[in-house]
Amino acid sequence: MGNAAPGERNSITDVPGVLVGHHHVLDRDATLGSGAATGCTVVRVPGGAVAAVDVRGGGPGTRETDLLDPMNTVRQIDAILLTGGSAFGLAAADGVMRWLEENGAGIVMDPSDPSRVVPIVPGAVIFDLPVGAWDIRPTAEFGYRAAAAADIDFARGSVGAGVGARAGSIKGGVGTASVALGEGAAAGITVAALVVANPVGSVFDPRTGLPWGCGTDGPDFFDLRPPSAERLAAANALPVKGTVLNTTIGVVATDAPLDPAGCKRVATTAHDGLARAIRPAHSPLDGDTLFAIATGTAEEGTDLPLPPAFPADLLVLDEICTAAAVCVERAVVDAIRSARSVAGIPAYRDLLGV
Numbered sequence: 001m002g003n004a005a006p007g008e009r010n011s012i013t014d015v016p017g018v019l020v021g022h023h024h025v026l027d028r029d030a031t032l033g034s035g036a037a038t039g040c041t042v043v044r045v046p047g048g049a050v051a052a053v054d055v056r057g058g059g060p061g062t063r064e065t066d067l068l069d070p071m072n073t074v075r076q077i078d079a080i081l082l083t084g085g086s087a088f089g090l091a092a093a094d095g096v097m098r099w100l101e102e103n104g105a106g107i108v109m110d111p112s113d114p115s116r117v118v119p120i121v122p123g124a125v126i127f128d129l130p131v132g133a134w135d136i137r138p139t140a141e142f143g144y145r146a147a148a149a150a151d152i153d154f155a156r157g158s159v160g161a162g163v164g165a166r167a168g169s170i171k172g173g174v175g176t177a178s179v180a181l182g183e184g185a186a187a188g189i190t191v192a193a194l195v196v197a198n199p200v201g202s203v204f205d206p207r208t209g210l211p212w213g214c215g216t217d218g219p220d221f222f223d224l225r226p227p228s229a230e231r232l233a234a235a236n237a238l239p240v241k242g243t244v245l246n247t248t249i250g251v252v253a254t255d256a257p258l259d260p261a262g263c264k265r266v267a268t269t270a271h272d273g274l275a276r277a278i279r280p281a282h283s284p285l286d287g288d289t290l291f292a293i294a295t296g297t298a299e300e301g302t303d304l305p306l307p308p309a310f311p312a313d314l315l316v317l318d319e320i321c322t323a324a325a326v327c328v329e330r331a332v333v334d335a336i337r338s339a340r341s342v343a344g345i346p347a348y349r350d351l352l353g354v
Contacts (some may be wrong), residue, residue: 003215004326007178010334012192013152014178015253016107017295019044020194022149022160022174023142024084030132030343031076037132037343040083040092040142041160041174043194043251044150046105049293052263053122056271059245060287061087061125068291070260074120078105079147080291081123082161082249083227085137089125095143096121105258124289126198127245128164131343157338161249164343165198167278167336169238172197173346175335179323186319189298193270193327195250197335200285201278202340204336207235209352213277213333216326222333227352237353247287248274250331252324257296262317267292269321273328290328 007014024039054069063081067074078100083089097119100106106117129137146160157173158165165172178192197203204211209217209227219225227235252270256262270290274281287304304315311317341347 004179004323007180007190007192008086010178012178012194012251012253013175014293015190015192015255016297017045017047018253019150019152020154021146021148022154023145023149024163025136025158026342032130032343033107033133035132036136037164038082038084038128038137039160039163040089040138040146041196042079042081042096042143042146042150044079044147045077045293045295048078049295050258050260050263051077051291052260053289053291054267054271055289056282057247057286057288058284060289061090061092062123062289063093064122068122070264075260077120077122077293079121081121081143083098083123083125083138084128084161084164086125086127086129089138090123091140092138092143092300093121095140095265096147098140099144099147110174122291124249126161126165126196126247126249127243128198130243131164135276145219156334158340159234160340161196163194166201166241166345167197168202168241170351171334171339171341171345173335173339175331175333175338177211177327177330177334181319181323184319185304185315189254189256189320191254191320191323191327193250193252193324193331195248195328195331195335197248197332198246199248199278199281200241200246200283201280203278204330209235210332211277211336212279213226213329215276216329231352238346244285246285248278249289250328251291251293252327253293254320255295255298256316256320258294262313263292263294265317266321266324270324270328272325277329277332
């Protein structure tokens with residue numbers, strides 16, 4: 001993709017109107033089975049955004065995904081929850097809703113009383129219960145604090161929903177990336193992704209030690225070099241991930257004025273980025289889920305010659321979809337490079353270098 005230069009922060013918050021907040025608990029001496037090591041991440045969109053979702057994994061844990069079907073009535077969301085804690089972690093969405101209600105965000109249900117709102121907060125979970133104590137997982141208070149913390153700048157790696165994440169045999173985490181489209185039908189539009197990488201599949205090539213997600217851009221783009229033979233042998237000797245449940249989840253965002261069907265296509269195509277960066281992806285042991293949101297703050301050029309049977313924004317949507325997959329691929333690489341060891345799970349930076 002020739003015009004896939006990163007945005008200013010190389011972050012999902014390069015899309016105007018998108019904010020990200022984390023809340024987690026992490027004990028320095030946490031182990032597999034003891035201590036606190038879990039959290040949640042909230043993508044908040046003040047004023048709301050059009051949204052869709054594509055659930056590809058065989059073991060998903062989700063909330064409000066039926067609402068996002070383009071056939072259904074509600075056409076925008078206020079925030080998206082990405083959380084640890086497996087199905088228990090969905091309780092964090094209650095706290096996100098409480099913060100939004102307190103701040104007047106949501107669908108106004110009574111025109112005479114704008115305080116009567118119903119915030120729309122879809123969500124998805126990763127399975128991180130074996131990391132730290134099984135019974136310590138995100139609660140409504142986690143969601144409230146993450147929503148309150150949402151900002152343009154946010155941490156990456158072993159934070160928020162990524163604290164207890166494992167990416168195959170190594171530490172997973174939160175990663176992000178953006179593309180500022182500078183030419184073509186979608187010139188001036190920004191596309192970005194935030195991913196919580198917790199797959200059962202491998203995230204690096206056992207032959208080279210380089211992340212699979214370097215495949216599109218090449219290792220030089222990430223300033224990566226193959227590790228030594230000794231480091232590679234040590235990484236390849238790590239035991240495979242032993243849990244039956246896993247999952248990579250995330251949000252793709254754009255400032256293009258897409259409708260729900262367009263967002264659905266972006267969410268679908270964005271999964272190509274997971275398939276490039278994780279092997280295997282979309283397994284029966286994963287609940288891989290990607291949301292797509294469109295803030296609509298950018299102008300879209302739809303004066304391109306197309307047969308009348310086609311949508312006016314078809315060529316724009318095509319370029320956004322291509323960029324979405326690239327952003328997801330890059331965000332997975334960012335997640336594993338930014339992660340630090342938790343509960344004895346080795347990090348890529350320690351094993352193979354950054």
